[in-house]
Amino acid sequence: MSQKREFEEAKGGASEDKRRRFKSVVQEVMRLQTVKHFLEPVLEPLIRKVVKEEVELALGKHLAGIKWICEKETHPLESRNLQLKFLNNLSLPVFTSARIEGDEGQAIRLGLIDSSTGQIVSSSPASSAKLEIFVVEGDFDSDSDWTTEDIRNNIVREREGKKPLLNGNVFAVLNDGIGVMDEISFTDNSSWTRSRKFRLGVRMVDQFDFVKIREAITESFVVRDHRGELYKKHHPPSLFDEVWRLEKIGKDGAFHKRLNCSNINTVKDFLTHFHLNTSKLRQVLGTGMSSKMWEITLDHARSCVLDSSVHVYQAPGFQKKTAVVFNVVAQVLGLLVDFQYIPAEKLSEIEKALILSLSLYIFDLVSLLYSIYSQVYINFLIVSDFRLKPR
Template sequence: MNEKRGLEAAAAGDGRPEAKRSRPPALASVIVEALKVDSLQRLCSSLEPILRRVVSEEVERALGKLGPAAITGRSSPKRIEGPGGRNLQLQFRTRLSLPLFTGGKVEGEQGAAIHVVLLDTGNGCVVSSGLESSSKLDIVVLEGDFNNEDEEGWTEEEFDSHIVKEREGKRPIITGDIQVTLKEGVGTIGEFTFTDNSSWIRSRKFRLGLKIASGFCEGVRIREAKTEAFMVKDHRGELYKKHYPPALKDEVWRLEKIGKDGSFHKRLNKSGILTVEDFLRLVVRDPQKLRTILGSGMSNKMWDSLVEHAKTCVLSGKYYIYYSDENRTAGAIFNDLYAFCGLISGEQFYSSESLDDGQKILLMGW
């Protein structure tokens, strides 16, 4: 009877050795390499916050050297005269990560920091010197239908008249770091969150805006900045969010096309498929059975999207060895989804890619 034991490896991917080596490595070498990967992964995790800060600082420096055409490709907005005839404008340089939920951190796409700049629209360059380049800015919330035309200018009074105030009895709409100070014309917004959703205003959407804070650049007209319009949903909606990527232990409805408590979700649960890991294991072992469980309501297109999303899941790095006899002279290695990865014979490892069809057929007969 086959024996099973777990072989731990912490590789973030599938951890498979390279195919068709001239001399397969000893099992001990495979384990040493896996431990090296584990140490490297832990090192990367500890360095991540430091690297994010360094990248943020480098982006700020780079933005200070580049004009809008080099980064956004947008045409210049209507000019507004500043000191010396310059046309100064604030601008967001990072798109927001959507959707937004109350209580959730506001950040850029893919978790990036949100960068802002002060531009001289006459030459397309960041204003990196002078009093204006070190101004303090206020972050405000605007009505979503404010100035839908990007090329259309506005006055300071028009901008201020579209700032959204909190509802009676409610907290300020945004809380946290709601000011940012420019350094050589470039700034990075800190952490802040929305406390209220956008469903109660006419457009049902907000925009973020930037304006010069009181006491800075008085008498100088600097055009305010605004983002695209977006919805802010109540945080309860976040409970139903899909995960990108999903985790092995996530409930299966976190996958695309599987609605929480919907028919597909109920069918899967009834068949014992409760987690993303359960789903992926059946994809590996018997995808046709899985399709039968889901039923005819799952179209080919939906199935492809579902499986594609599920396969973005990061595996745990755990492996299993199944020996053919009690002497443990040979064993088959499978990952945590029970996908075949290779063969150990004696002290040598053979990756699945290095085995010919005959060897694989023989293996299936174990």
């Protein structure tokens, strides 16, 4: 009996163990199903989002690398050294409160230059950058291998209690590698600095990766107070400038007074007398004007721009079909013979002699050029933009 009981108890214990294991398996399956049911809608979007962000980040880095390579190939100048450069010279002298100009009254032009080729950079991102104009000490060694720090240490600031040294628009913008410095002037002279001179400098405001841009520096120059502008020589002079505007002729000086006494008041008067009777003009100026001074004055006077007026002069006693052709300052251009124009350089010896014989009459034009043509025996015509056809 005891053995049978023991067997049944052992059999019942085994069955109990199976039931517990089955129950455990069923509970595990139900737990997993529950986790999957509830967490899958939450985890899947999170996982997808993280994967998407990582892929986009990696792809962005890859595309950025490709873009940099393409830009480097498209704009190879970006990897080179560039420099700013003044494309024209300053018009001297410079006065306070007066617009700083370039040669022949033009605006100061700046260029972005490729140091290796000397060509203007027109397609680089730097070719449309913003520039800043500043003042540098006149004794700064612009020929040395200077650095940006060297320039920074030599920038000139305004004196205490004074206005900023530069007035106007101290910023410019490049357009296809070229900029214009316009409407800018000095508010103070340069006499108080250690060198008594200034230089103008230009530097980039914008910065660019992989690009080094060297600043531009002008030659040194003196800045005078605007009171001196009253005595400034004009380059080039105007025909109607007072004669003391010419080089070597000082306002109210000896030469100026001598010329006024001879009714030579303007640059036009000076040139007219020069072409009609050079020796007499030299006598008016006197021995105080040396040959070197004379050449300087004459070169300055000749640099003025003449208008297009053409004058035809016929003296009494000569054939009606023969006349001398000259410009507004009585410089002989040629002869008009039988309505055919002969340029001065093609005149024969006989024709040159004819002009020489007419010179005594032509000298009378000094007064006629500025008055009504009232002399009885002179036929004097002014023809604007008259086109002469050589024979």
